[in-house]
Amino acid sequence: MKVTFPHMGNCWPAFKVLCTGVGAEVYLPDPNNVKQLDAGLKHSPEWVCFPFKVTLSNFIEALDEGVDNLVMATDCGPCRFGFYYAVQERILRDLGYDFKMYYLPQGDLLDFKWIKLLKALSEDKSLLNYFRIFRTARLFLMKSQLIQTVEKLEGKIRCYEVNKGDTTHTLNKCIQLIDDANTFNELNKLRKRIKNEFDKIEINKRDNNEILKVGLSGEIQVTLDPFVNHDIKRKLGELGCEVHMNLSLYDWIKHKFHVNFHRKYLEYLNKSQKNIGGLQMDIGGEAFWVMGEYIDYAQRGFDGFVHIYPFTCMPEITAKSILTKWYGNKYFDIPPIFFGFDEHSGEAGLITRLESYVDLLKNKKEKKNNGNGRK
Numbered sequence: 130m131k132v133t134f135p136h137m138g139n140c141w142p143a144f145k146v147l148c149t150g151v152g153a154e155v156y157l158p159d160p161n162n163v164k165q166l167d168a169g170l171k172h173s174p175e176w177v178c179f180p181f182k183v184t185l186s187n188f189i190e191a192l193d194e195g196v197d198n199l200v201m202a203t204d205c206g207p208c209r210f211g212f213y214y215a216v217q218e219r220i221l222r223d224l225g226y227d228f229k230m231y232y233l234p235q236g237d238l239l240d241f242k243w244i245k246l247l248k249a250l251s252e253d254k255s256l257l258n259y260f261r262i263f264r265t266a267r268l269f270l271m272k273s274q275l276i277q278t279v280e281k282l283e284g285k286i287r288c289y290e291v292n293k294g295d296t297t298h299t300l301n302k303c304i305q306l307i308d309d310a311n312t313f314n315e316l317n318k319l320r321k322r323i324k325n326e327f328d329k330i331e332i333n334k335r336d337n338n339e340i341l342k343v344g345l346s347g348e349i350q351v352t353l354d355p356f357v358n359h360d361i362k363r364k365l366g367e368l369g370c371e372v373h374m375n376l377s378l379y380d381w382i383k384h385k386f387h388v389n390f391h392r393k394y395l396e397y398l399n400k401s402q403k404n405i406g407g408l409q410m411d412i413g414g415e416a417f418w419v420m421g422e423y424i425d426y427a428q429r430g431f432d433g434f435v436h437i438y439p440f441t442c443m444p445e446i447t448a449k450s451i452l453t454k455w456y457g458n459k460y461f462d463i464p465p466i467f468f469g470f471d472e473h474s475g476e477a478g479l480i481t482r483l484e485s486y487v488d489l490l491k492n493k494k495e496k497k498n499n500g501n502g503r504k
């Protein structure tokens with residue numbers, strides 16, 4: 130059985146082990162790229178969210194390569210994501226492809242419906258196979274956690290690197306190491322190895338007053354995929370920002386298993402601002418937690434907050450309007466900047482805006498250090 134799944138940044142080693150762990154062969158689509166995207170754009174409704182088009186492109190590439198089993202995650206709302214797999218399946222069938230679509234309901238992972246998916250992907254239907262399924266799930270969690278560690282280190286270290294590109298090189302190396310490790314023991318050892326790899330990067334440590342601390346958050350696919358977000362994390366790092374990002378596949382999985390206490394704290398922060406428009410419930414995407422992150426970073430004295438999302442993403446645009454109002458009304462003293470991405474997003478405009486934003490943050494920080502901060 131040859132299976133594929135959509136690409137989402139550095140998450141592929143974790144998704145891959147979900148399939149190989151139960152004995153399925155994996156076709157790994159190329160990292161998202163302009164050429165591949167053409168097919169998704171051609172066959173998607175124009176108005177649909179950008180991640181829909183990107184994931185459809187991944188599927189078309191795989192189907193053209195002879196893969197006939199697709200895995201797609203789904204949710205039960207409250208936004209358009211819940212319809213992705215069904216609409217994509219219909220589009221692909223209309224295009225004449227013959228395949229089987231498996232969906233992974235991620236609304237509540239404690240309902241253990243994901244076991245059914247892993248069973249379906251496995252050729253071994255015996256009772257013993259449950260052991261293999263739980264082993265696979267654990268490998269998946271361990272890999273997701275390591276990927277999170279790597280991505281956090283990447284964001285925090287790049288702005289200090291002496292040789293441009295060292296952090297990106299280390300990031301890619303560590304992701305490959307995570308893919309290569311396929312036992313609990315190997316993955317356990319990797320924790321230390323990853324730290325050592327990042328420690329090897331030659332850095333120029335600067336004073337806290339010189340460095341800009343920026344929080345990065347947004348819709349999950351856009352935030353985690355460097356092709357979709359034009360590698361905004363790297364760009365921010367190279368402009369001298371220490372980038373903090375809590376969002377990761379592991380963070381999302383923990384949330385869906387109801388053990389993500391950091392997200393619960395973010396929910397609390399958001400809810401506690403009810404009188405100024407804080408959201409009281411999940412409205413889709415990451416909006417609920419993005420707003421909590423904004424408050425959290427503001428309270429921790431961060432210099433900036435970057436919010437990214439797919440152009441036309443309803444929940445994130447709602448969050449954007451509230452955050453704009455919060456900063457404008459001086460409820461919080463952390464300037465947010467917003468980027469909506471789709472196939473029309475240009476590189477030059479993004480760089481210009483980022484450079485101006487970083488200049489603004491530097492100015493603001495300088496004034497604050499001199500005792501002339503915003504009143």
Ligand code: SF4
Binds near residue numbers: 211415
């Ligand atoms: S979160 Fe935004 S981009 Fe994702 S499906 Fe919902 S509306 Fe679309």
